[in-house]
Amino acid sequence: MINAVGREIPDEILKITGKEPFQGNFYKEGKIFTKAGPSIRPVMDNRHSKLLKSIREALEKCGAHDGMTVSFHHHFREGDLIVNMVMKEIHAMGLKDITICASSLGKAHDPLVPMIEDGTITNIESSGVRGKIGESISKGKLKGLAIMRSHGGRVRAITTGESKIDIAFIGSPTCDDYGNCRGIGGKADCGVLSYAIVDGNHANYCVAITDCLVPYPNLPAHISQTKIDYVVVVDEIGIPSKIATGAAKPTTDQRKLLMAQYCTDVVVNTPWFKDGFSYQTGVGGASIASTQYLAEIMRERNIKMGFGVGGLTKAMCKLLDDGMARVMLDVQDFDLDAVANLRNVNHHRITAGAYANPLNKGAFVNKLDYVVLASLEVDVHFNCNVVVGSDGMITGAQGGHPDTAQGAKCAIVICPLLQGRIPAICTDVTTVTTPGESIDVVVTDYGVAVNPARQDILEALKACGKVPLKTIEELRDIAYSIVGEPRKVEFGERVVGIIEARDGTIMDVVREAKEFKFED
Amino acid sequence: MEIKKPAVAGTLESSDCMVTVEPGGNGVEFDLESAVIRQYGYQIRKVTMETLERLGVKNVKIRMVDKGALDCTIKARVECACYRANEYKGYLPWGGVIR
Structure with missing residues (x-):
């Protein structure tokens, strides 16, 4: 079936997954559903100790079994040791058919590849995958499907019960012997535990893993003792x-x-730039530079930011310290300055659910005026691809891209027209991860294109006369005139992954990559 | 043009390509490794073959490691490798077979 972004979703995939094709951003607006809850094993005995000696013991106590789902957060980013540590034990126990439900996986997790190949891991649910795991999935090594979800989409999938977590392993920078977890302090200070909150609320078993055991009680807890089975x-x-x-x-x-x-x-x-405006941006060089340029103009015009949100960086936190932003809302910290800035009383931790879950009663992204994003590819329909490389290999993550792009009144994508020989502005993206209806403005080094659906923005930018406006087709044509039109990448038949829309419908599928050979 | 000895032109920098030519007796043997082979493999081969033909190279083993070079770069590297391999010492025919 062809979905709302023009992608063919095979009937067989709809059947296996029970999912619907993507039908537009607001398909589930107001549709009532019932939340799923976990099974709880109560602790009433005051002699009960939660402290266990090893990961192995925790796995045994939590009834680890073939076919279970284990979950992880990615606040330790490329420094994460938890996923490999836990999976090594699961592998040693000889367990099979494991589903990994992670908020994201990166190059740090390359050691999982042999476990994918030998059938220990058969399903992966993640924001995305980088490095060797992505390659392994693209080459068809994963027995089941890889499901790529946005940060908000993951919270939605877990709260609706679509993803049922048997055991959550929560790496916690500090923790006490009764399971009060805090994201700040200790040796592996990551600032926040925002992505793991939903795991704490919905997993049947929660195991906190720490390298810094602190005296009880470790308060204020980011994940409470009431959610944690073992430490x-x-x-x-x-x-x-x-x-x-x-x-x-x-x-x-x-x-x-x-x-x-x-x-x-x-x-x-554009009209939303006035006192109290809200803003999210990324960690790329252009994003950080544009935040600094913006700060100068805010100073000149005496405009203050109402709130900034997101994965935070020094550049955003400086706005708070300088009194140019009222609050910062934090789901992730990208640099040490952002971690340190949590001391500022107006720097608030929020959960990934509060940030971006499309099926709660209104996420913070809905209140965004501007978001500045990047993209591997943008096509003439304004669809973005942030997961699959132009060569067809899975190589990135959705992150909050689809969430913030939909939520913000003005979603801006910055991407250079060319990445080496690869045109970033193209006729059709390799894989759709964020629908064009969410994207309003595309900024390249050769000019700026406005989504024709946003005549209000186009009028405002025409009136100011400062921005070199082009149509998206013009940008593509410039790109192709320099590098030549790329040949469509050929894929195998088998579907290896699903790009899930925020609301759980299917945005696109990823097929097995095919070795390139000259055909004559 | 005769390929008299092995020669190399180009680098492995991004947006460049490294071209190695060797004497061959069996027409053009072309071997390509490219970061963008899926999108531009056929185009790169076409440009290489056209360039060799223009230079009058009939027998050559040519190997290219491409890092996303544009067509103009590919032409220049192939031309340079061939002239080096030919031990050509005269003035280069700019605007002639070198374009």
Whole structure:
């Protein structure tokens, strides 16, 4: 069946998954559903100890079995040691058909590949995958399907019961012997535990893993003792230098600075740029530079930000410290300055659900005026691809891209027209991850295109006369005139992954990659 | 043009390609490794073959490791490798077979 973004979703996939094809952003608006809840094993006996000696013991106590689902958060990013540590034990126990439900997986998890190949891991649910796991899935090594969900989509899938977690393993920078988890302090300081809150609420068993056991009670807890079955202390849960890096150096790349300037021009010349506006941006060089340009104009015009949200960086936190933003809402910290900034009383932790779950009673993303995003590819329908490389290999993650793009009044995508020989603006993206209806403005180094559905933005930008406006087709044509039109990448027949829309419908499928051979 | 000895042109930098040519007796043997082979493999081969034909190279083993080079770069690297392999010492025919 062809879905609302024009992608063919095979009937067989609809049948196996029980999912519907994507039908537009607001398909589930107001549709009532009942939340799913976990099975709870109560602790009343005051002699009960939650402290266990090893991951192995925790797995046994939690009834680890073939076919179970285990979950993880990705706050330790490329420094994560938890996933490999737990999966190594599961592998040693000889368990099979495991589903991993992670908020994201990265290059740190390359050691899982042999476990995919030998059938220990047969399903993966994640925001995305990078490195060797992505390659392994694209080459058809995973027996089941990889399901890629946005951060909000993951919370939705768990709260509706579509994803049932048997055991959640929650790496916690500090924890006490009764399971009060905090994301801050300790050796693997990541600041927040936002992605893991839903696991705490909905998993049948929750195991906290820490390398910094602190005296009881560890308050205020980010995940409470009332959610945690067991606590395991290990030597190391993360590699600090890879968790939160130092603040990125300001970019000197003229192409990025140019795009940053265009992006700032778009923001300040559209109607939502007024006192109290809300804003999310990323960690790329152009995003950070555009935040700095924006700060100058905010100062000049005496405009303050109402709230900033997202994965936070030094550049955003500086706005708070300088009194130019009223609050920062934090789901993830990308650098040490952002972690340290949590001391500011106006820097609030929010859960991934509050941030972006499309099926709660209104997420923070709905209140966004602007979001500045990146993309691997954008097509002439404004569809974005942030998961599958132009060569057909799975190589990225949805993150909050579809959530914020839908929520924000003005969703801006910054991407250079060309990445080496690959045109980022193309006729059809390899895989749709964020629908064009969510994307309003595309900023490239060769000009700025506005989604024709947003005549209000187009009028505002025409009136200001500062932004080099082009149509999206013009941008594509410039790209193709330089690098040539790319040949459509050929895939195998088998579907290896699903790109889930925020609401659980299917946005697109990812097929097995095919070795390239000249056919003559 | 005769390929008299092995020669190399180009680098493995992004947006460049490294071209190696060797004497061959069996027409053009083309071997390509490219970061963008799925999208541009046929185009890269076409440009390479056209360039060799223009230079009058009939027998050659040519290997290219491409890092996303544009057509103009590919042409230049192939031309350069062939002239080096030919031990050509005269003035290069700019605007002639080199375009």
